[in-house]
Amino acid sequence: MHPIIKLNSNWDLSQLYYSFEDPTFIHELSQAEDDFYKIKTLLSEDREISSEYLLNCLEYMDTANLLLTKVSSFVNLTLMVNSSHSEALHFNNRISSLQAASQQSLMLLQHKVGSLDNIEKLISDCNELIPYSFLLRESYKTSKQNASVVIEDIILQMQLTGSRAWQRLRDSLDGAAMVSISLKGEEKSLPLSAVRALASDTCQETRHIAYQTELTAYKSYEGPMAACLSAIKGEALTTMQWRGYETVLDRMLDVNKMDEQTLSVMMESIEAHLPAFRNYLKAKSHVLGHKNGLPWYDLLAPVGQNSRRFTYDEAYKYLVDIFTGFDKNMGSFIKNAFENRWIDAFPKEGKVGGALCADLPSLRQNRIFANFSGSYSDVRTLAHELGHAFHSRCLDKVPLVMRDPPTPICETASLFNETIVQEQLLQAVSAEEQLFLLEAGLRESTQTVVDIYSRFLFEKEVFERRKSHNLSEEELCEIMLSAQHTAYGDGLDPEYLHPYMWMCKVHYYIPEYHYYNFPYTFGLLFAKGLYARYKRKPEGFMEEYINLLKSTCSNDMAGIAVQVDIDIHSRAFWDSSLEMIVEDINHFIKLCENI
Ligand SMILES: [Zn+2]
Known part of the structure; x- marks a missing residue:
C-alpha cells in the first residue's frame, strides 16, 4: 500500500532561509524592525480615527508579523536543535526586541480602540474590517476593563520590582535547590527537579525515597517561598480592584473567553464524577500493593507492560x-x-x-x-x-x-x-499492554481533572484569605492538604499527601496569569466531548470540525462550540466527556481484577 520511502528525520528549515548569511534573512529582519518602528509611530499619532486608518494599521501589523514569525522561527527553531548555534544566538536579542515590539503595537491598538465611541459604525463602514471585527470588539471591551493607560503603565513598571521580582526569587530558590538522596545504596547529590522526575520511576522504593527527600527539601526553603506566593497573590488582588473586577477569577475568565456559567457547570460535572476517579486510584493502589488508598508517591507510577x-x-x-x-x-x-x-x-x-x-x-x-x-x-x-x-x-x-x-x-x-x-x-495490543496504555491515559486525565480541581480549590481559598492577611507556609500547607483531600477523597492514602504542591507548581507564581490550569481541564474535556459527538454522528463531522477550528480566533468559547452543535452551558455535554473517561476506568478496573 505504501511505497517504501526513506524518511528524512531532520526537519527542513531551508525553505525559510538558506543560512544566517542569506541576504533575504538580513533584509527581512531589518525590514521587520523598520515596520514595527513605523507602526508604533502611526499608532502614537494624535488624530481622528477613521475606518481607513484602522485598516491601514491592522494590515501593516499583519505584514510585519508575517516577517517576524519568519525570522524568529528561523532563529528559534535552529536553537532548539542546536542550543549553542553561535549565529542563531547572535540574533536572539534582536528577535526578543521584535517580539516585544509586536506585543506593544497590539497594546497600543487596543488602547486606541478603547478610546472610541463609534467602533460599530467604523466596522460597518468598511467591509475589509469585518475579518478583524472580533479583535476590534474584544479590544474595545477589555480596554474598558483595563485601568487608565497611565495606571496600566504604572502597574507594569511596579511589577518589575513587585510580582516579577518575587517570581524571579522563587525561580532562583527552586532552581538552586540541590538534594542529597540515597538510592540503591548510593549517595547522590541531585537537583530537586531530577528528584521530582523520579515520581514516575519504575521502582517503587525509588519513588518512595524520592517523595520523602522532596518533602524534606521543600521544608528547608518554605518560608521565603510563602513570602513570594503571598506577595504575588496580594498584588493580583490590588490590581484587580484598579481594573474594576470583583474577583481575580472573573478576570481570568475574560482572558480565557469563558463565562462563569460554563465554568460552574463544568466544575459541577467534575464533582459528580470524582468517585469514579477514586475507584481508578483504589484499583491502582491494590495493583501496587497498598491497602489504605494510593500514596502520593505512587500517583505517577507506571502500571503494566510496555514492550512494543x-x-x-x-x-x-x-x-x-x-x-x-x-x-x-x-x-x-x-x-x-x-x-x-x-x-x-x-x-x-x-x-x-x-x-x-x-x-x-x-x-x-x-x-x-x-x-x-x-x-x-x-x-x-x-x-x-x-x-x-x-x-x-x-x-x-x-x-x-x-x-x-x-x-x-x-x-x-x-x-x-x-x-x-x-x-x-x-x-x-495484548491485555498487559492495554493495562499499561489505559493506565497511562488515566494517569494524565486524573492530573488534568482531579489534580487541577484541587489546585483550583487551593487558589480560590488563597485569594479569599489573602484579602485579610499575609499567608504563612503553615497556612499554605494546610490549605493545600485540605484541597487535596476534597479532590481525591479516599482514592489517596491520607497519610501520604503532598502539602508542598504550592512550591512545586510554577504556575501559581506567574504574575497576571492566575488560575492557570482550569483552561486545560476545559481543553481535555472539550476534546473528549467532541470525540463522543463524532462517535454519535460521524456523517458530516469533519466539515463541522474544520469550521470549529477555523472559528477559534474569532469567537468566545460558547460561540466556538456552537459550530459543532455543542452547548457548553449544558451539564449533559460535560457529563458525556467525563463518561468517556469513566469507560476507560471501568475497563482498567476489569483488567486489574484479572491480574
Ligand atoms: Zn499541545
Whole structure:
C-alpha cells in the first residue's frame, strides 16, 4: 500500500532561509524592525480615527508579523536543535526586541480602540474590517476593563520590582535547590527537579525515597517561598480592584473567553464524577500493593507492560493508516508532514528536550519538534503535535494579528488526535499492554481533572484569605492538604499527601496569569466531548470540525462550540466527556481484577 520511502528525520528549515548569511534573512529582519518602528509611530499619532486608518494599521501589523514569525522561527527553531548555534544566538536579542515590539503595537491598538465611541459604525463602514471585527470588539471591551493607560503603565513598571521580582526569587530558590538522596545504596547529590522526575520511576522504593527527600527539601526553603506566593497573590488582588473586577477569577475568565456559567457547570460535572476517579486510584493502589488508598508517591507510577517499540518509519506508516481511516484528507495531511520534512524526530547532542509544533504562516506549513525514542507515548506525542499543525492550517485565512486562539481551545485538535490514536492502539495490543496504555491515559486525565480541581480549590481559598492577611507556609500547607483531600477523597492514602504542591507548581507564581490550569481541564474535556459527538454522528463531522477550528480566533468559547452543535452551558455535554473517561476506568478496573 505504501511505497517504501526513506524518511528524512531532520526537519527542513531551508525553505525559510538558506543560512544566517542569506541576504533575504538580513533584509527581512531589518525590514521587520523598520515596520514595527513605523507602526508604533502611526499608532502614537494624535488624530481622528477613521475606518481607513484602522485598516491601514491592522494590515501593516499583519505584514510585519508575517516577517517576524519568519525570522524568529528561523532563529528559534535552529536553537532548539542546536542550543549553542553561535549565529542563531547572535540574533536572539534582536528577535526578543521584535517580539516585544509586536506585543506593544497590539497594546497600543487596543488602547486606541478603547478610546472610541463609534467602533460599530467604523466596522460597518468598511467591509475589509469585518475579518478583524472580533479583535476590534474584544479590544474595545477589555480596554474598558483595563485601568487608565497611565495606571496600566504604572502597574507594569511596579511589577518589575513587585510580582516579577518575587517570581524571579522563587525561580532562583527552586532552581538552586540541590538534594542529597540515597538510592540503591548510593549517595547522590541531585537537583530537586531530577528528584521530582523520579515520581514516575519504575521502582517503587525509588519513588518512595524520592517523595520523602522532596518533602524534606521543600521544608528547608518554605518560608521565603510563602513570602513570594503571598506577595504575588496580594498584588493580583490590588490590581484587580484598579481594573474594576470583583474577583481575580472573573478576570481570568475574560482572558480565557469563558463565562462563569460554563465554568460552574463544568466544575459541577467534575464533582459528580470524582468517585469514579477514586475507584481508578483504589484499583491502582491494590495493583501496587497498598491497602489504605494510593500514596502520593505512587500517583505517577507506571502500571503494566510496555514492550512494543516503533521505528520512525513505522510510526509514520501507523499514523498515516490510522488517520486515513478516520478521514482521507487528514491522512494525506499527516503523510505530507512526514514526507516533506516538517518533523525533527530524534534526540541529538545540543537539542533541547520536549516536543512542540511551530506555525510557519509564510510557508503555510508547520515544523514539529520531537524527541522520538520509539515508545507508544512518542507515537501519541507525534499525533498530538500533528493535531496542532492541522489546527494552524485551518487558520490560514485568519489575519495574523488575530491568530492567537484562547488557551482552553488551543489543545482541542491535539488532544482529539491523541484520543483517536489511543482508541486504535487499545484495540491492537495484548491485555498487559492495554493495562499499561489505559493506565497511562488515566494517569494524565486524573492530573488534568482531579489534580487541577484541587489546585483550583487551593487558589480560590488563597485569594479569599489573602484579602485579610499575609499567608504563612503553615497556612499554605494546610490549605493545600485540605484541597487535596476534597479532590481525591479516599482514592489517596491520607497519610501520604503532598502539602508542598504550592512550591512545586510554577504556575501559581506567574504574575497576571492566575488560575492557570482550569483552561486545560476545559481543553481535555472539550476534546473528549467532541470525540463522543463524532462517535454519535460521524456523517458530516469533519466539515463541522474544520469550521470549529477555523472559528477559534474569532469567537468566545460558547460561540466556538456552537459550530459543532455543542452547548457548553449544558451539564449533559460535560457529563458525556467525563463518561468517556469513566469507560476507560471501568475497563482498567476489569483488567486489574484479572491480574
Ligand atoms: Zn499541545
